[in-house]
Amino acid sequence: MTATDTPPLPPALQDLLPADLRPACTYLKSKRGDRLFTLRKKPQRMFYVASGEVVLQRVGVQGDSLVLQRVRQGFVAEASLQSAHYHCDAVVTSPADLIAIPIEPLRQALVTDPAFAMRWIAMLNQELKRLRLQCERLSLRGVADRLLHLIETEGERGRLPLRAGLKSVAAELGVSHEALYRTVAELEKQQVLQRAEGELRIL
């Protein structure tokens, strides 16, 4: 995990954070296996994942590894804002670009800057919305149902851009990539779906 020079903040953060907090952010490039924090440590920084993947995990009652969150884009463990210490480990599972925001200044800014607090709340609301959709999606039984639900909720008027290939979509849907490929093929044959120019479209 190495700090780099300061490339520009991602737009999402640029628009969210108040001006005086932005210079306090630091950039990190991390590689597979790095740990952003570990159990019981005191939160010092809030991490934002710009690319790659970070997993939150802890050991279960039976000593097994338990995944709590998988972040590919967005904040890691927002709740660390109020926690005295972490309840899990954060492990980098795919080389990631990260932005770290110092916690205490962040908390101060939220208390003293109502407009920022409202933006922060709006951000959390969006995140909640997304997660609720994902829960509903994952509780659908068929692969086709999940895929269509994804396109209808994450897509734009029935069109979903495929940034990272169907395989990563399969992971997001919680199905094997084979099943997804077959389902897409089947839906295309049924004229329900069309795959072209890096996007899926409902007909």
Place this chain on the structure above:
Amino acid sequence: MTATDTPPLPPALQDLLPADLRPACTYLKSKRGDRLFTLRKKPQRMFYVASGEVVLQRVGVQGDSLVLQRVRQGFVAEASLQSAHYHCDAVVTSPADLIAIPIEPLRQALVTDPAFAMRWIAMLNQELKRLRLQCERLSLRGVADRLLHLIETEGERGRLPLRAGLKSVAAELGVSHEALYRTVAELEKQQVLQRAEGELRIL
């Protein structure tokens, strides 16, 4: 949907809301089929579900009904705090006790009362945490895996109270109740789990 006299607020709300907002809350008893709000309407009140079930839904691209959220306990559509109008319908699917908080005063309180804003943020963080766990849980393949994950994350030191019977647990896990009954029986036989006194316990 009828307004009632004012029973005490649920503790969760009592502790969350500032004193001057609490009297503005109203109570509703709603029955199956009632609608809390509908598409394109302007949000006037924020709803909190104390019991029963409310579903957020909208019609999909193909005219099919699309479930966005299922609330049995907690706020409905927190994002309405910032939205100019609803993007879905809220339908009562099981007779519910509701508390309604007027939106504008709520928004004002968040802007003017930093301590309240921080409590609100903490509440959203908790909700995010819960939902992330649920997503991870739903992406597990086996019924046993999901059940153990539930007990390890929602339970207290390997013990999960069964408030509403195993059947509702099955719904939460996204599996048929038959499958869950069988799995519990199997895990008991394997001495992994014990079911007694209205709770499940990992051995």
Place this chain on the structure above:
DNA sequence: CGTACTTTTGAATCGCATCAAATCTGGTGG
């Protein structure tokens, strides 16, 4: 004591995971 709901067990079926293998792709280095 009857009605509604949960719990439980059984049997048949089906969809998806899994394992395997072939093809295709973009990117790298010789």
Place this chain on the structure above:
DNA sequence: CCACCAGATTTGATGCGATTCAAAAGTACG
């Protein structure tokens, strides 16, 4: 430019686990 490799895509075959349909037994409650 080509050989080569890693990863994505695709198709096939097999088996398991969960759904589904059915039905019986248990339980709460008016």
